[in-house]
Amino acid sequence: MSFFSRHKTELVDPEHALPGRTERLFHLAAKHKVLDAPVETDQAPAGYDVAIFGLGCFWGAEEIYWQLPGVWSTSVGYAGGHTPHPSYEEVCSGRTAHTEAIRIVFDPARISYADLVKRFFEVHDPTQGMRQGNDVGTQYRSAIYVTSPEQEQTARELTKIYGEELTRRRLGDITTEVRDAPTYYYAEDVHQQYLAKNPHGYRCHANTGVKFPAG
Numbered sequence: 001m002s003f004f005s006r007h008k009t010e011l012v013d014p015e016h017a018l019p020g021r022t023e024r025l026f027h028l029a030a031k032h033k034v035l036d037a038p039v040e041t042d043q044a045p046a047g048y049d050v051a052i053f054g055l056g057c058f059w060g061a062e063e064i065y066w067q068l069p070g071v072w073s074t075s076v077g078y079a080g081g082h083t084p085h086p087s088y089e090e091v092c093s094g095r096t097a098h099t100e101a102i103r104i105v106f107d108p109a110r111i112s113y114a115d116l117v118k119r120f121f122e123v124h125d126p127t128q129g130m131r132q133g134n135d136v137g138t139q140y141r142s143a144i145y146v147t148s149p150e151q152e153q154t155a156r157e158l159t160k161i162y163g164e165e166l167t168r169r170r171l172g173d174i175t176t177e178v179r180d181a182p183t184y185y186y187a188e189d190v191h192q193q194y195l196a197k198n199p200h201g202y203r204c205h206a207n208t209g210v211k212f213p214a215g
Helices: 003-008 058-066 088-092 113-122 149-168
Strands: 049-055 071-079 099-106 142-146 177-180 184-186
Touching: 049 058, 049 113, 058 071, 058 099, 058 113, 099 113, 099 142, 113 149, 142 149, 149 177
Parallel strands: 142 177
Antiparallel strands: 049 099, 049 142, 071 099, 071 184
């Protein structure tokens, strides 16, 4: 096995990660292509909250969430790795340890964080480790990056419930990482709302058929 292919499915350590850069080298569009909101939302509006997930290719993941009532803005980016301000090509090399992530700004009065997490589990396979379907690499791993103790409690409780349902169906063990939200780096503008710009573009997400138990 070559160095490149081996490290596509093994997380690189900080000492061997790409060095990155001190600042972003590109500009983002001011407005979301679908929602009437800014793309860059480092500070959520008062009363709103932020969720960050990794669930495979971020193009389709973002599309799923911008359609939900109560979601104010979405973006795609890179999170969970070591390389500051990475490029898409660097993340895909497997030498940054980042996952392709989506950042969701939502109104908790209209949609709960728990509903976002449930949707997360039901539209991808959280048992596949460093891949999602035909997409192989550390950047496709399943991840929930929490921004508060309340989010962590909800995420861990729902991960346990969904994991028990998968076990009951003999579908494998959850490999989703649940951890405090790391630095989130916005992806290049071409990737933001990609499927709104390219309606016939690549999608890998679908309802898995495994729903949360009632109650």
